[in-house]
Amino acid sequence: MIERPETAVPSIARNLEGYVGFANLPNQxxxxxxxxxxxxxxxxxxxxxxxxxxxxxSLFLTDLYSKDYxxxxxxxxKTVQVEQSKVLIKEGGVQLTxxxxxxxxxxxxxDNSNCWQPVINYIDSKCEDFLxxxxxxxxxxxxxxxxxxxxxxxxxxxxxxxPLDIEFMKRLHDKVNVIPLIAKADTLTPExxxxxxxxxxxxxxxxKIKIYEFPDTEDDEDNRLIRKIKEKMPLAVVGSNVVVxxxxxxxxxxxxxxxxxxxxxxxxxxxxxxxxxxxxxHMQDLKDVTNNVHYENYRSKKLAAVxxxxxxxxxxxxxxTKSPLAQMEEERREHVMKMKKMEAEMEQVFEMKVKEKxxxxxxxxxxxxxxxxxxxxxxxxxxxxxxxxxxxxxxEKNNWETxxxxxxxxxxxxxKTMEKNKxxxxxx
Amino acid sequence: xxxxxxARQAGEGVRSVPLAGHVGFDSMPDQLVNKxxxxxxxxxxxxxxxxxxxxxxxxxTLFNTKFEGEPTQxxxxxxxxxxxxxxxxxxxxxLKLTVVNTVGFGDQINKEDSYKSxxxxxxxxxxxxxxxxxxxxxxxxxxxxxxxxxxxxxxxxxxxxxxSLDLVTMKKLDSKVNIIPIVAKSxxxxxxELAKFKIKITSELVSNGVQIYQxxxxxxxxAEINSTMNSHLPFxxxxxxxxxxxxxxxxxxxxxxxxxxxxxxxNHCDFVKLREMLIxxxxxxxxxxxxxxxxxxxxxxxxxxxxxxxxxxxxxxxxLQETYEAKRNEFMGELQKKEEEMRQMFVQxxxxxxxxxxxxxxxxxxxxxxxxxLHQDEKKKLEEKxxxxxxxxxxxxxxxxxxxLLLNQAQQAGxxxxxxxxxxxxxxxxxxxE
Numbered sequence: 001m002i003e004r005p006e007t008a009v010p011s012i013a014r015n016l017e018g019y020v021g022f023a024n025l026p027n028q029x030x031x032x033x034x035x036x037x038x039x040x041x042x043x044x045x046x047x048x049x050x051x052x053x054x055x056x057x058s059l060f061l062t063d064l065y066s067k068d069y070x071x072x073x074x075x076x077x078k079t080v081q082v083e084q085s086k087v088l089i090k091e092g093g094v095q096l097t098x099x100x101x102x103x104x105x106x107x108x109x110x111d112n113s114n115c116w117q118p119v120i121n122y123i124d125s126k127c128e129d130f131l132x133x134x135x136x137x138x139x140x141x142x143x144x145x146x147x148x149x150x151x152x153x154x155x156x157x158x159x160x161x162x163p164l165d166i167e168f169m170k171r172l173h174d175k176v177n178v179i180p181l182i183a184k185a186d187t188l189t190p191e192x193x194x195x196x197x198x199x200x201x202x203x204x205x206x207x208k209i210k211i212y213e214f215p216d217t218e219d220d221e222d223n224r225l226i227r228k229i230k231e232k233m234p235l236a237v238v239g240s241n242v243v244v245x246x247x248x249x250x251x252x253x254x255x256x257x258x259x260x261x262x263x264x265x266x267x268x269x270x271x272x273x274x275x276x277x278x279x280x281x282h283m284q285d286l287k288d289v290t291n292n293v294h295y296e297n298y299r300s301k302k303l304a305a306v307x308x309x310x311x312x313x314x315x316x317x318x319x320x321t322k323s324p325l326a327q328m329e330e331e332r333r334e335h336v337m338k339m340k341k342m343e344a345e346m347e348q349v350f351e352m353k354v355k356e357k358x359x360x361x362x363x364x365x366x367x368x369x370x371x372x373x374x375x376x377x378x379x380x381x382x383x384x385x386x387x388x389x390x391x392x393x394x395x396e397k398n399n400w401e402t403x404x405x406x407x408x409x410x411x412x413x414x415x416k417t418m419e420k421n422k423x424x425x426x427x428x
Numbered sequence: 429x430x431x432x433x434x435a436r437q438a439g440e441g442v443r444s445v446p447l448a449g450h451v452g453f454d455s456m457p458d459q460l461v462n463k464x465x466x467x468x469x470x471x472x473x474x475x476x477x478x479x480x481x482x483x484x485x486x487x488x489t490l491f492n493t494k495f496e497g498e499p500t501q502x503x504x505x506x507x508x509x510x511x512x513x514x515x516x517x518x519x520x521x522x523l524k525l526t527v528v529n530t531v532g533f534g535d536q537i538n539k540e541d542s543y544k545s546x547x548x549x550x551x552x553x554x555x556x557x558x559x560x561x562x563x564x565x566x567x568x569x570x571x572x573x574x575x576x577x578x579x580x581x582x583x584x585x586x587x588x589x590x591x592s593l594d595l596v597t598m599k600k601l602d603s604k605v606n607i608i609p610i611v612a613k614s615x616x617x618x619x620x621e622l623a624k625f626k627i628k629i630t631s632e633l634v635s636n637g638v639q640i641y642q643x644x645x646x647x648x649x650x651a652e653i654n655s656t657m658n659s660h661l662p663f664x665x666x667x668x669x670x671x672x673x674x675x676x677x678x679x680x681x682x683x684x685x686x687x688x689x690x691x692x693x694x695n696h697c698d699f700v701k702l703r704e705m706l707i708x709x710x711x712x713x714x715x716x717x718x719x720x721x722x723x724x725x726x727x728x729x730x731x732x733x734x735x736x737x738x739x740x741x742x743x744x745x746x747x748l749q750e751t752y753e754a755k756r757n758e759f760m761g762e763l764q765k766k767e768e769e770m771r772q773m774f775v776q777x778x779x780x781x782x783x784x785x786x787x788x789x790x791x792x793x794x795x796x797x798x799x800x801x802l803h804q805d806e807k808k809k810l811e812e813k814x815x816x817x818x819x820x821x822x823x824x825x826x827x828x829x830x831x832x833l834l835l836n837q838a839q840q841a842g843x844x845x846x847x848x849x850x851x852x853x854x855x856x857x858x859x860x861x862e
Contacts, residue, residue: 020492021708023518025469026461028712033457035647040453061449088444092454097442137731139724217466280452284459292569303564328759335763339770346774350781357785361792368796375803382810390817397824404831411838 034094039144040283041084041126043101043176045119045168046153048108050183055151055239056100058252058263059275060089063241064100080105080115082122101147107164116168123147123175127298148290149212149278150176153183154234158192160199169209175294177212177286179278180204185236185269186254186261193236200234214277215285229277235270238263468522470573471711472553474509474605475527476546476597477582478534481612486580486667487527489680489691490703491516494669495527502535507545526574534593543597550576550604554726561727575723577714578641578706579605582612583629583662587621590632598638604722606641606714608706609633614664614697615682615689622664629662643705644713657705663698666691 044052056064064087084101101122106115126146133142150172154165169178180200182188188196204211211233214226240252240263252263263271278286475483479502488494495512511528528549533542553574560571581598583590598607609629611617617625633640640661643654668691672681680691691699706714735755 020518021703022523022711023521024708025521025711026465029464030457030461031647031649032712032716033460038456061447061451062445064445086442088442089447091447091451094454094456096453096456137728137736275452280455281459283453283456284463288463296566300565328756339767343770350778354781361785361788365792372796372799372803379803379806379810386810386814386817393817393821400828407835
């Protein structure tokens, strides 16, 4: 089932004594929305001849496709095309810009592989347009051309879904609200129709196809009605461009020899259920689901692809909660931190190396100092030695000289005495 | 394989078609309204005004309930904003109301920066919404909108003119929020003074180019009442939560010795007008204006600041993807550049330091070369001295040896004489020897 966004549970509100006036808010909203006007885009898909155009005309009680604007079924197709027609319809003061998207040629070829591709491309391109308009710097009014609902026509074979049906619905249930219809239901008897419906729903569940689900409301009465509608899914419809007279009343119907199949008779087909649901009660919800679920899916996929740029998706799961810009901001911060760390590391290494070098220089300086000291001391020692030697020598020299002098003196004295003695001796 | 082709009809004007009966899409507004009612509504009011002008009382009176909070003092150092959220319900309509009060506005001596915190607050709410809108996975439909939808500006009832603080603040706020000026505590002004006061205020606002909120006149159902009300701006209000018995009813009023001012009496004050305009008639329009005008302006400025453009130099429109990719590439490039720069800077520093250290090393070597040279000189000197000494020693030795030789010879000769003398003495004991 399509995931619906949760609505806030109202907490206990204060009740006001006396009149304030904001109970008038809904009227203000009403007024403004009427002034603004409404838009709705409805896509019909199915093989040709299933009565798509007729059903549209019956639904909106108008000749969307008329002589002046022939519908796609009047033209011969060779390829699958996607065509849109825009009309403005007014009722009760309310203006609705209705866009009908038709897919002539769908399923008509012999080889229908990828015949859903143009449809997917169309839906995606409308979402892309909206995304670009929403992301502009200068935003004007953003026309909503996104496909709000896709009516898928199932041929009334009575047996089950064809492979093409299953394939198409599987590929589109994530992109648009798919409502399957049994076309030309006046070819089935009520019992056949019941069996057919059961079979289809079984196959839909088997293949896990997510068709549009009606939201539960708070009102029990509404919920009961909704449940009744759900039991009738898929709706079996009949359309008609012709008004015939039945019992004096003018009704839309198909005239057969055996009677008239009335379009708006609830016992004949589910047309009124479809019209009520599609237009009168759930049109806004279809738009909301398109906006809040399908479009958001498209957008987040698109933006995730831009920011991740082929990075491994398992890593980036946590990043989807931010905008691409916030993500870049965070990456920037991470980068700044990384750089800071790198810078700190490099700084550290640098300092260490400088310290080493400085230390080495200091060491060699100390070494050289030491050696210099040593040599100095050596020299000094030698000087001292020399001094000592000189002193000793001087002393010795002095001593000797003194001795010499004494000797000299003695000799002198001795010679003098001898002279005297000689003289004296001779006297004797 | 079926070839694919997408053909689109040119949208040359949408044609109008008549309906043959009642289709039923005129229930669309009701469907929309039902959804809104189920979701609940949200409204945020900002009250700007000096302390003591009755802001909290007016809120209580407007919404008929007692909001929390105590009257504030005048001693605040700056302007702070306090916001409170309340869940109100009237019949089946739920309203999430947030009232933001400026605390301390106008109390400081220097009021130059008073408006700053208010502008910051408003911008923060816009920013929060913008961030939510830009997220990859976002939940806009259940987002609690905190953007300010209406700003009630309380003017002090001086009776003369607007204060300069009022003009400055309103000028700064008029492009960011819907401003509704009101004259507070208007029971202090007489009717004639009030008329003159209102005219003065309006003319001052116009002459200063302040854009206040105009009630919309484009919707026929409310155009008339809105345009009349536009001419009554600014509303002169009185607030009161106390009730006084009047006749046989209890009415909200302020009782003075000379009479009773009834809040809901249109002759006494414009309270009812304010309530009509603000809540009953234009609440939704206020919200819309905030979203489509003020928020868009903020968003546009912010995106342009970040460098987003709608068209490239050739005036072709950018797709969102291209824009983001371009931004991302730019961003990555920037990061790379920063990294490179840092590396370069480091390489530079290393080079410089190396050169420094080399210089130091060289100096050291030079120093020691010098010392070595000194040392060698010293050594040489020492050697010379040594040599000198040795020469002296040698000379001396030679002298000594020569002298000794001489002495020996002399001694030998003298020895003989001495011997002779001794002999003679022995023989001639009476020989004197001296």
